[in-house]
Amino acid sequence: MPELVFANGLLDSDMDGVPDRDEIEVYETNPNSGDTDGDGYSDWLELNTGYSPLEARPVKLAESDFDQDGLVDSLELKFKTKIKNKDSDGDGYDDGQEVYGGFDPLQNSGAKLQKRIDISLYSQKLFYFLGGVMMYDYPVSSGLFDTTPRGKFSIQNKHPKAWSSYGLWMPYWMAITPDGRYGIHELPIWPSGYREGEDHLGAPASHGCVRVGTEAAEKIYNLTEVGTEVNIY
Numbered sequence: 001m002p003e004l005v006f007a008n009g010l011l012d013s014d015m016d017g018v019p020d021r022d023e024i025e026v027y028e029t030n031p032n033s034g035d036t037d038g039d040g041y042s043d044w045l046e047l048n049t050g051y052s053p054l055e056a057r058p059v060k061l062a063e064s065d066f067d068q069d070g071l072v073d074s075l076e077l078k079f080k081t082k083i084k085n086k087d088s089d090g091d092g093y094d095d096g097q098e099v100y101g102g103f104d105p106l107q108n109s110g111a112k113l114q115k116r117i118d119i120s121l122y123s124q125k126l127f128y129f130l131g132g133v134m135m136y137d138y139p140v141s142s143g144l145f146d147t148t149p150r151g152k153f154s155i156q157n158k159h160p161k162a163w164s165s166y167g168l169w170m171p172y173w174m175a176i177t178p179d180g181r182y183g184i185h186e187l188p189i190w191p192s193g194y195r196e197g198e199d200h201l202g203a204p205a206s207h208g209c210v211r212v213g214t215e216a217a218e219k220i221y222n223l224t225e226v227g228t229e230v231n232i233y
C-alpha cells in the first residue's frame with residue numbers, strides 16, 4: 001500500500017508541497033511529479049517564487065502564456081481561468097479576448113466584468129480593477145493641501161480634452177463628483193503647449209483633481225465608462 005503524504009491536510013502524492021487537488025484544478029501541474037517541467041526546481045518552489053512550473057525555461061508566471069490565449073498565467077490564476085485551455089467557459093471566445101474586452105471568461109452568457117478605480121491619496125497611486133483583479137497601477141498627483149475629496153464616487157462624464165477655469169487643457173477628463181468640480185485627467189497642458197507636473201507624479205500637486213501620466217491617462221480613459229465606480233481613500 002502506497003504511503004500517503006498530505007500538504008495542509010490535503011493529499012500530496014508527489015510530496016512537493018502542492019496538494020494534488022491544487023495541482024489538478026488550479027496549477028495544472030503533474031500531481032505525481034514534484035518537478036513537472038523537469039528543470040530541477042520543484043513545482044512548489046517555482047510557484048512560490050513566481051516562475052512557471054510548466055515550462056523548463058526560466059519564465060515568470062506574469063510573462064508566460066502557456067495556452068497562448070492572450071492572458072498570462074499569473075492572470076489566469078487570478079481570474080480562475082484554465083492555464084491550459086484557451087477558452088475556459090467554452091463560449092468560442094479565448095480567455096484573453098474576453099478579459100481584455102471586459103467580459104467574464106467563466107460565464108458563457110456575455111456577462112461583463114465589473115470595473116473599478118481605486119485611488120490611494122496616501123500612496124499617490126491609481127489602481128484599475130477588472131472583475132476584482134487589479135490589472136494596472138499608476139502614480140498620480142492629487143490635490144495639494146488635502147483638497148481631493150475622499151469617498152465613493154462614479155464617473156459622471158468624459159471628455160477627450162476639457163477646458164479648465166484655471167486656463168489650461170485637461171486631456172482625457174473624467175468627472176467624478178456630480179458637480180463636475182473634481183475629476184481624473186491627464187497632466188494638464190497650458191495653451192502655450194507646456195505640459196505641467198510630469199516631475200510631480202507620485203506627490204500632490206493639483207487644485208484637487210487627480211492627475212495621471214500621459215500614457216496611463218489615455219489607457220484608463222479608454223477602459224472606463226460613465227458609471228464606473230471610483231473610490232478615493
Ligand SMILES: [Ca+2]
Pocket residue numbers: 012013014015016017018019020023031
Ligand atoms: Ca504535489
Ligand SMILES: [Ca+2]
Pocket residue numbers: 035036037038039040041042043046053
Ligand atoms: Ca520545475
Ligand SMILES: [Ca+2]
Pocket residue numbers: 064065066067068069070071072073076083
Ligand atoms: Ca493563457
Ligand SMILES: [Ca+2]
Pocket residue numbers: 086087088089090091092093094095098105
Ligand atoms: Ca470563453
